[in-house]
Amino acid sequence: MSEQGTRAQVGTGEQARPGQPAVLVLEDGRAFAGEAFGAVGETFGEAVFSTGMTGYQETLSDPSYHRQVVVMTAPHVGNTGVNDLDYESTRIQVAGYVVRDPSRIASSWRAQRDLGGELARAGVVGISGVDTRALTRHLRERGAMRCGVSSLDADPAALLAKVLASPAMVGADLAPEVSTREPYVVAPAGGERRFRVAALDLGIKRNTPLSMAARGCEVHVLPATATADDLLALGPDGVFLSNGPGDPATADYAVAAATGVLAAGVPLFGICFGNQVLGRALGFGTYKLVYGHRGINQPVQDLTTGQIAVTCHNHGFAVAAPADGTHTDTPFGRVAVSHVALNDGVVEGIACLDVPAFSVQYHPEAAAGPHDAQSLFDRFCELMASGRKGTP
Numbered sequence: 001m002s003e004q005g006t007r008a009q010v011g012t013g014e015q016a017r018p019g020q021p022a023v024l025v026l027e028d029g030r031a032f033a034g035e036a037f038g039a040v041g042e043t044f045g046e047a048v049f050s051t052g053m054t055g056y057q058e059t060l061s062d063p064s065y066h067r068q069v070v071v072m073t074a075p076h077v078g079n080t081g082v083n084d085l086d087y088e089s090t091r092i093q094v095a096g097y098v099v100r101d102p103s104r105i106a107s108s109w110r111a112q113r114d115l116g117g118e119l120a121r122a123g124v125v126g127i128s129g130v131d132t133r134a135l136t137r138h139l140r141e142r143g144a145m146r147c148g149v150s151s152l153d154a155d156p157a158a159l160l161a162k163v164l165a166s167p168a169m170v171g172a173d174l175a176p177e178v179s180t181r182e183p184y185v186v187a188p189a190g191g192e193r194r195f196r197v198a199a200l201d202l203g204i205k206r207n208t209p210l211s212m213a214a215r216g217c218e219v220h221v222l223p224a225t226a227t228a229d230d231l232l233a234l235g236p237d238g239v240f241l242s243n244g245p246g247d248p249a250t251a252d253y254a255v256a257a258a259t260g261v262l263a264a265g266v267p268l269f270g271i272c273f274g275n276q277v278l279g280r281a282l283g284f285g286t287y288k289l290v291y292g293h294r295g296i297n298q299p300v301q302d303l304t305t306g307q308i309a310v311t312c313h314n315h316g317f318a319v320a321a322p323a324d325g326t327h328t329d330t331p332f333g334r335v336a337v338s339h340v341a342l343n344d345g346v347v348e349g350i351a352c353l354d355v356p357a358f359s360v361q362y363h364p365e366a367a368a369g370p371h372d373a374q375s376l377f378d379r380f381c382e383l384m385a386s387g388r389k390g391t392p
């Protein structure tokens with residue numbers, strides 16, 4: 001698929017002029033008028049909201065947002081501009097961007113460019129001046145749904161017809177669209193190499209291998225369709241399953257890879273999409289949440305210690321597993337739900353009790369976000385240090 005096709009976006013290559021009209025239409029017909037922001041054009045994707053007050057550049061460049069139109073609940077966005085350091089991947093990944101009130105100037109010693117210009121150069125269509133509180137409440141009540149944003153055609157009825165013809169998120173296999181084409185290696189940050197990690201890139205964020213590299217891991221990042229044999233051929237101390245976009249029910253290739261790694265008894269750690277893939281490899285199902293969790297202020301409880309962490313989330317699907325303190329017998333032994341979201345009880349982590357594998361639905365790499373959960377990378381290192389047997 002072409003770049004434009006995968007982003008379901010038609011841009012004119014122009015930057016929006018101040019006051020240029022734009023419209024956002026949801027698939028249930030609700031329309032919001034606003035002003036064009038970023039690139040002039042038309043785009044389609046799943047409308048989702050993020051409650052992060054900061055970290056918009058990391059959000060925009062998180063590959064898990066591929067094919068999603070992100071609505072920021074923070075009313076004022078763009079204050080700190082953008083820079084070359086805070087990208088979580090090689091480009092802006094969102095299909096569209098919705099803000100209430102873009103900052104007229106970027107004001108930070110780290111700012112290199114302004115947000116509107118950056119979106120325009122990337123060809124990303126946005127809309128501003130939207131009542132993002134009303135839009136968020138609508139999505140919260142009715143659920144995440146398809147939408148279109150256009151600064152080319154102000155007719156909501158015409159846009160609605162195109163929204164209804166656009167692909168849904170359920171059933172979308174998107175990880176291969178954002179994964180690296182070629183393998184690459186992230187070297188340990190300094191000091192000796194302690195572990196070799198084979199990472200399956202389903203849409204990996206930059207700070208994830210960096211968080212491992214900071215702990216002495218040499219991370220070999222492989223394309224989404226790499227098999228268990230490809231991963232194990234590296235002779236890794238551990239295998240990592242990354243975050244990524246789309247519906248985890250479609251990622252049979254990744255589930256097969258995880259199953260092969262579990263069978264080999266090599267330590268395994270997964271984040272977000274990786275948690276869903278591990279869940280499926282253990283025999284659990286996944287399902288779509290009504291509106292998902294996105295933001296950097298989400299409380300999660302570790303059921304083993306009782307400790308609560310405030311964490312970074314970006315997920316619209318979840319693993320269906322019992323979170324009542326019991327364990328489930330699977331082909332790979334006993335498995336327990338290890339973490340739950342305190343807002344709604346959604347499963348946020350699973351741990352194998354008889355093979356060395358665990359995963360979380362949230363983002364310990366914390367880019368952006370609080371660093372409460374960084375110790376999960378230490379737990380992965382401990383699992384690798386203890387060899388190929390036993391649980392953390």
Ligand SMILES: NC(=O)CC[C@H](N)C(=O)O
Pocket residue numbers: 064242243244245246247248271272273274314315316317318
């Ligand atoms: N950040 C992620 O890995 C997201 C996983 C999956 N695409 C979801 O929405 O649940």
